[in-house]
Amino acid sequence: MAIPLSTLARLEEFPVAQVEMSGAQWVTQYxxxxxxxxxxxxxxxxxRNRLRALHAPPTADSGPIQVLVLHHEGRSFGLVVxxxxxxxxxxxxxxxxxxxxxxxxxxxxxxxxxxxxxxPAILGRADVSATxxxxxxxxxxxxx
Numbered sequence: 290m291a292i293p294l295s296t297l298a299r300l301e302e303f304p305v306a307q308v309e310m311s312g313a314q315w316v317t318q319y320x321x322x323x324x325x326x327x328x329x330x331x332x333x334x335x336x337r338n339r340l341r342a343l344h345a346p347p348t349a350d351s352g353p354i355q356v357l358v359l360h361h362e363g364r365s366f367g368l369v370v371x372x373x374x375x376x377x378x379x380x381x382x383x384x385x386x387x388x389x390x391x392x393x394x395x396x397x398x399x400x401x402x403x404x405x406x407x408x409p410a411i412l413g414r415a416d417v418s419a420t421x422x423x424x425x426x427x428x429x430x431x432x433x
Contacts, residue, residue: 290329290370290404291381291396292357298365299358300373305351317367319358326356326367327415329406333391361408368411381405390414 307317308326315326356367381396381403388395391414393407 290406291377291398292359292368292406292408294376294378296359296361296408297357297376298360300376301356301358301367302353303356304353308354315369317356319367322365324358324365324367325415326354326369327411328369329411330369330371332411332414333389359408361412366412375399 301319303317309316309318311323315328316323317326318324355370355373357370357373358365358367377398379398381398383394384397384402385395387393387404387407391407391410392404395402395404397403
C-alpha cells in the first residue's frame with residue numbers, strides 16, 4: 290500500500306504506553322496536541338477476518354506502533370500501520386481500478402503492484418473527518 294506523498298508530514302514510532310483512549314478513539318500526545326490515531330487494520334479489515342477488540346488500546350507487550358503522521362485539509366492525524374517499508378518518490382500511473390473500499394486504484398511502484406490509499410475515504414470511515422488535533426492547555430484533572 291502507498292499514500293500520496295503530499296499528505297505525509299512525518300514517520301513516527303510511538304511506544305504503546307503513549308497511546309491513550311479518548312472515548313472510542315485511540316489518541317496520543319504529539320507536539321503539544323492530541324493526535325487522533327486511525328488503525329489501518331481496522332478501517333480496511335476484511336469481512337472474513339472481523340477484529341474483536343476494535344476499541345481496546347494496544348497491550349504493553351505489543352511493542353512500539355508505526356505511525357504515518359498525515360495532514361489533510363488542515364487536519365493532522367496518525368495512520369497506524371503494521372510496518373513502514375520505504376519512502377519512494379515515483380510517478381504512479383494508474384494501472385487498474387480499486388477493488389475495495391478506501392483504495393483509489395492500484396499502480397506499479399518499484400516493480401510491485403501497490404494500492405494507493407484514499408485518505409478522504411479513510412477519514413470518513415474512521416469518523417474523524419470533523420476532528421483536528423486539539424492543543425493541550427492547563428486544566429483540572431478529574432477522576433470518575
